[in-house]
Amino acid sequence: MTNQTILEPLPEDQWFIESQELRSFVATVREISVRTADDRSQTLARLEPFFQELLAQQEWLPEQFAQVNPESRMGGGIGQWLLYRAKDRSLSIFSLVIPPGSTTPVHDHLAWGLIGLYRGNQKETVYRRVDNGSLAGHAQLQITEVRSLQPGDIYSLLPPDGDIHAVTTTSQSASVSIHLLGNDTGCVWRHQFIPEVDSVKSFRSGYSNAPCKEEEEKENAQIR
Numbered sequence: 001m002t003n004q005t006i007l008e009p010l011p012e013d014q015w016f017i018e019s020q021e022l023r024s025f026v027a028t029v030r031e032i033s034v035r036t037a038d039d040r041s042q043t044l045a046r047l048e049p050f051f052q053e054l055l056a057q058q059e060w061l062p063e064q065f066a067q068v069n070p071e072s073r074m075g076g077g078i079g080q081w082l083l084y085r086a087k088d089r090s091l092s093i094f095s096l097v098i099p100p101g102s103t104t105p106v107h108d109h110l111a112w113g114l115i116g117l118y119r120g121n122q123k124e125t126v127y128r129r130v131d132n133g134s135l136a137g138h139a140q141l142q143i144t145e146v147r148s149l150q151p152g153d154i155y156s157l158l159p160p161d162g163d164i165h166a167v168t169t170t171s172q173s174a175s176v177s178i179h180l181l182g183n184d185t186g187c188v189w190r191h192q193f194i195p196e197v198d199s200v201k202s203f204r205s206g207y208s209n210a211p212c213k214e215e216e217e218k219e220n221a222q223i224r
């Protein structure tokens, strides 16, 4: 269960919204993430003030990227809207929209990242894995932290630290969080856990508005 997906490069960087704020943030992310490639804790620390600034601005995210998605593959009407991804699949930025009362599955991300709450309120339950992963389909998790999040709150992922969590919207309206991840999170095979029965399975969330190249190829192969 530890194999990392290798994703094929895309023809070019993909932008799903037109926003000067996002463009300049991505330029900063690229610069800092290259400069600090050998120490991702530095990447996260240096990027945080810029991410804070992006979250403080409420105009740049188009309304359609703050909508729930009844067709969600994650379930619960959760929208996962891709805003940007790098052609080498080493960076992605997306919004995650969780309807009131909905909860994500317990999942991991398998990459460094910063996540910030943009609208609404959330409860985040953070887990750590305590078994050694040697038994297929089996995973034992322990809760390490439960946090209440307000708009502007940021948390970081530095696997294995903070990498496994579940998020619930606690506000009356949908919560919107912005995710900056060091992979093409929607397209990699990662893990979904059911802590109540100590189980784990492979999971690919996809995006609400963009296919994974690998998916298209698989579908084409099936048609042939």
Ligand SMILES: [Fe+2]
Binding pocket: 107, 108, 109, 165
């Ligand atoms: Fe997550």
